[in-house]
Amino acid sequence: xxxxxxxxxxxxxxxxxxxxxxxxxxxxxxxxxxxxxxxxxxxxxxxxxxxxxxxxxxxxxxxxxxxxxxxxxxxxxxxxxxxxxxxxxxxxxxxxxxxxxxxxxxxxxxxxxxxxxxxxxxxxxxxxxxxxxxxxxxxxxxxx
Numbered sequence: 001x002x003x004x005x006x007x008x009x010x011x012x013x014x015x016x017x018x019x020x021x022x023x024x025x026x027x028x029x030x031x032x033x034x035x036x037x038x039x040x041x042x043x044x045x046x047x048x049x050x051x052x053x054x055x056x057x058x059x060x061x062x063x064x065x066x067x068x069x070x071x072x073x074x075x076x077x078x079x080x081x082x083x084x085x086x087x088x089x090x091x092x093x094x095x096x097x098x099x100x101x102x103x104x105x106x107x108x109x110x111x112x113x114x115x116x117x118x119x120x121x122x123x124x125x126x127x128x129x130x131x132x133x134x135x136x137x138x139x140x141x142x143x144x
Contacts, residue, residue, distance in 0.1 A: 017055040020046070027064040034064065042067065042077055042084070073109055 024031045037043040043063065046054035056064075063084060070080045082098055092099050 015057060017057055018061065020054045020056065023056040023061060023064065026061055027068055029064055029068050037064075037067065040077070042080065073105060074112075075105060 018026065020031050020034060023029075024034060027034075029037075034043070038045055043060070046056055046060070049055055066083065067080060070083065071077075079101075082101075086095055086098065
């Protein structure tokens with residue numbers, strides 16, 4: 001890491017920055033997707049080096065990881081925006097509407113997991129019994 005020199009002889013560590021490639025590797029989000037998120041203003045525009053290359057900081061990495069997590073839950077991009085304005089050290093009680101949205105989204109995910117588990121159980125049963133028989137009365141029923 002480079003060190004910055006300040007008057008008076010104090011040496012302070014420079015903030016570590018990452019290239020878009022390093023950011024993509026750390027977050028599991030492709031470079032193209034990161035650029036797209038910036039284009040639609042889901043992410044703030046990245047700072048640039050003198051040569052024009054994007055640079056990212058640790059807080060950018062955290063924000064991109066949050067987006068990745070929310071995306072995996074099936075949350076639409078536009079619904080993610082409100083969550084991005086809340087800082088990581090904020091008290092959730094300050095944002096009751098976001099807490100309720102997240103709880104509701106969580107309930108939907110838990111329901112999807114239960115439905116998928118039922119499908120996995122059905123497949124496992126078929127694998128244990130052997131090939132699928134048309135006259136088999138067991139079936140996969142969705143959870144209400």
